[in-house]
Amino acid sequence: MASTIDRDEEKLLVSDESPILQSPKTKSHTKDVHILSLAFLLIFLAYGAAQNLQSTLNTEEDLGTTSLGILYLSFTFFSVIASLVVRFLGSKNALIIGTSGYCVYVAANLKPNWYTLVPASLYLGFCASIIWVGQGTYLTSTARSHATDHELHEGAVIGNFNGEFWAVYALHQFVGNLITFALLSDGQAGSTSGTTLLFIVFLFVMSFGAILMCFLSKRVGNSKGENELLGADAGLYASLKSLSRSLTSALSDVRMLLIIPLIAYSGLQQAFVWAEFTKYVVTPAIGVSGVGSSMAAYGAFDGICSLAAGRLTSGLTSITSIVSFGAFVQAIVLVLLLLNFSITSGWLGTLYILLLAALLGIGDGVLMTQLNALLGMLFKHDTEGAFAQLKIWQSATIAIVFFLAPHVSFQAVVVITLVTLCLAFGSFLWLTLKVAKSSPSSTSE
Numbered sequence: 001m002a003s004t005i006d007r008d009e010e011k012l013l014v015s016d017e018s019p020i021l022q023s024p025k026t027k028s029h030t031k032d033v034h035i036l037s038l039a040f041l042l043i044f045l046a047y048g049a050a051q052n053l054q055s056t057l058n059t060e061e062d063l064g065t066t067s068l069g070i071l072y073l074s075f076t077f078f079s080v081i082a083s084l085v086v087r088f089l090g091s092k093n094a095l096i097i098g099t100s101g102y103c104v105y106v107a108a109n110l111k112p113n114w115y116t117l118v119p120a121s122l123y124l125g126f127c128a129s130i131i132w133v134g135q136g137t138y139l140t141s142t143a144r145s146h147a148t149d150h151e152l153h154e155g156a157v158i159g160n161f162n163g164e165f166w167a168v169y170a171l172h173q174f175v176g177n178l179i180t181f182a183l184l185s186d187g188q189a190g191s192t193s194g195t196t197l198l199f200i201v202f203l204f205v206m207s208f209g210a211i212l213m214c215f216l217s218k219r220v221g222n223s224k225g226e227n228e229l230l231g232a233d234a235g236l237y238a239s240l241k242s243l244s245r246s247l248t249s250a251l252s253d254v255r256m257l258l259i260i261p262l263i264a265y266s267g268l269q270q271a272f273v274w275a276e277f278t279k280y281v282v283t284p285a286i287g288v289s290g291v292g293s294s295m296a297a298y299g300a301f302d303g304i305c306s307l308a309a310g311r312l313t314s315g316l317t318s319i320t321s322i323v324s325f326g327a328f329v330q331a332i333v334l335v336l337l338l339l340n341f342s343i344t345s346g347w348l349g350t351l352y353i354l355l356l357a358a359l360l361g362i363g364d365g366v367l368m369t370q371l372n373a374l375l376g377m378l379f380k381h382d383t384e385g386a387f388a389q390l391k392i393w394q395s396a397t398i399a400i401v402f403f404l405a406p407h408v409s410f411q412a413v414v415v416i417t418l419v420t421l422c423l424a425f426g427s428f429l430w431l432t433l434k435v436a437k438s439s440p441s442s443t444s445e
Contacts, residue, residue, distance in 0.1 A: 074125020101127025163310010173299020
């Protein structure tokens, strides 16, 4: 039965007019992964650094954290319809349009106030929803095409492609925060001229990333043909009905219900780093300029771990082992912070902060690669819907953190994060046991 479905999917892929999908043994699949990875690096090195600075630069009336909360709340709502938009536009067009929101948000930081950052945050929420669903759909489709053309194990190819993408993507924290450190380290952390120059540089870098997106090959979605969505008078109704069915079927799938806690935790731990760790751990210890260096360490280890985790991914057994390692590493950091352990003497204190950032980066690298690989393996026939669920729950959790963080103590946030990690990991283990029993072959390494 599974082989029949796979052959049907293969026919769908090769039936498109695009020569990139008709030509076997082509090298364009890996080329597209390289382009996609580099484009995201350029766009997110600017956005990521700007986001890390919100809680320390735009502190008046908590403008920075509130705008991020609005951003991720918007992200959550738009993620509900993101799969429909991506199917309508096509994953490549969704990626290109999605970049505009990041440029608008960074530009708004040139004159940060409630009238610039809030509208920019709302628009970025929409753009982020389609760019990330588009990314997950595009990368998975590329991996499957490559596996089919070269007769390779699909799970291994999905793992490798996700590993490369997330490794390069994770470097945005390293590169972007090094630029931040270089431009704000000479006493300019609070100056208007220093931050203005920083955001102008970021806008130029993002422009190159947006241009790179245009060189991606066009690909067909996995769930519904784009022409089907452009069909006749009943097209909108049929599309909305298809979206509703996709979302409800995902939430009625026990596998998705068991993976949602880990998805939510992945968003929680990212928001913890961006909003809490930089403000309450890094800044008091090594200053605002230290946010750049610590997040650079976070990004470097995130990238290295993403690449390694992607290369090691081949099936459910390997994913289970890798996620277990990442959860253990982040648990160590959270326990240290909960116990208020710190080193205050000179360079050892700085080194300790960088170590904590590196360990958090390792955990993030594991979660990002393994969640994307797991969704690609388990939900082959509704990729857009699965990745929409990923972003809905991630962004909802991030929004909650940014809204509640100003009103909750740091220690309380650490406790919540640690408890959520334990619950999410337990749910993940339950998922792996359930999938292993129903499909023993999926555990193969």
